[in-house]
Amino acid sequence: LYAELTGLDPVAAERIEAFNTRRIVRALEVIEITGRPFSASLPRYEDVVPTVHIALRCERRLLDLRINARARAMFERGLVEEVETLVDQGIREGETAPRAIGYAQALAVIDGTMSVPEAVDSTALATRQLASRQIKWFRRDPRVRWIDVELAEDGRCTDAERSRVTRQARELVLAVDGVA
Numbered sequence: 743l744y745a746e747l748t749g750l751d752p753v754a755a756e757r758i759e760a761f762n763t764r765r766i767v768r769a770l771e772v773i774e775i776t777g778r779p780f781s782a783s784l785p786r787y788e789d790v791v792p793t794v795h796i797a798l799r800c801e802r803r804l805l806d807l808r809i810n811a812r813a814r815a816m817f818e819r820g821l822v823e824e825v826e827t828l829v830d831q832g833i834r835e836g837e838t839a840p841r842a843i844g845y846a847q848a849l850a851v852i853d854g855t856m857s858v859p860e861a862v863d864s865t866a867l868a869t870r871q872l873a874s875r876q877i878k879w880f881r882r883d884p885r886v887r888w889i890d891v892e893l894a895e896d897g898r899c900t901d902a903e904r905s906r907v908t909r910q911a912r913e914l915v916l917a918v919d920g921v922a
Contacts, residue, residue, distance in 0.1 A: 746770060753781035757882070787883050794910040797880045800891040806870055813844070813866035817858055822848045843868045 743766045748755040750773050758765045769780035800808075825848035828834070839845050847865045850856035856864065880886050887910065889903060 743767065743770065747773075747780075751779040751781050754779060754784060757781070757784055787885055789885070792913075793885075794907075794913075795883065795886040796907065797886045797888050798891045799888045804891075805873060809869045809873060810866045813862050813869060816844050816865065817848075817862050822851050822858070822861075825849060826852055843872065 743763065744755065744760045747758070747766050747769055751769065754769050758769060760766075772778075772780045772783065821844055825845060828839070829849075829852065833839060834849070840849065844865045847856060847861035847868075850864075851858055851861045887907065889907065
């Protein structure tokens with residue numbers, strides 16, 4: 743399938759991992775149905791205005807621990823009570839609220855279909871899944887400059903990394919101000 747995609751749309755093949763069968767099949771379907779290259783529908787990664795894209799890189803194990811702690815803290819700090827207040831105000835079946843991570847689980851606690859520990863675990867799982875999707879999304883964007891969280895947090899960010907980010911930010915400000 744990957745070879746077929748490479749022949750039909752080399753730009754798309756270059757941007758899709760050879761092992762990602764689901765995306766390869768999707769690309770081939772789009773080509774067959776529309777008669778246009780799939781790459782025409784891929785993100786272009788072009789800025790409308792000058793922008794510096796910075797993402798924080800965190801070791802997966804550490805990220806998972808932080809997400810688990812954050813989910814636990816949300817419920818310990820009264821998420822269920824906050825959602826009950828919103829439900830009392832008629833904000834239960836809104837367009838986006840029931841899909842928000844944590845809100846849906848708090849509703850399940852209120853409805854009695856999930857215990858608080860189950861809701862915490864479900865919230866943490868959904869957040870880890872979202873983080874994974876976000877990491878994959880940002881990883882594909884060549885404009886993103888990655889900074890290691892561990893280095894940035896404890897001041898071990900190298901001078902080169904600090905200089906690179908500072909230089910990019912300065913260039914952005916100058917470009918926006920029309921000085922560059």
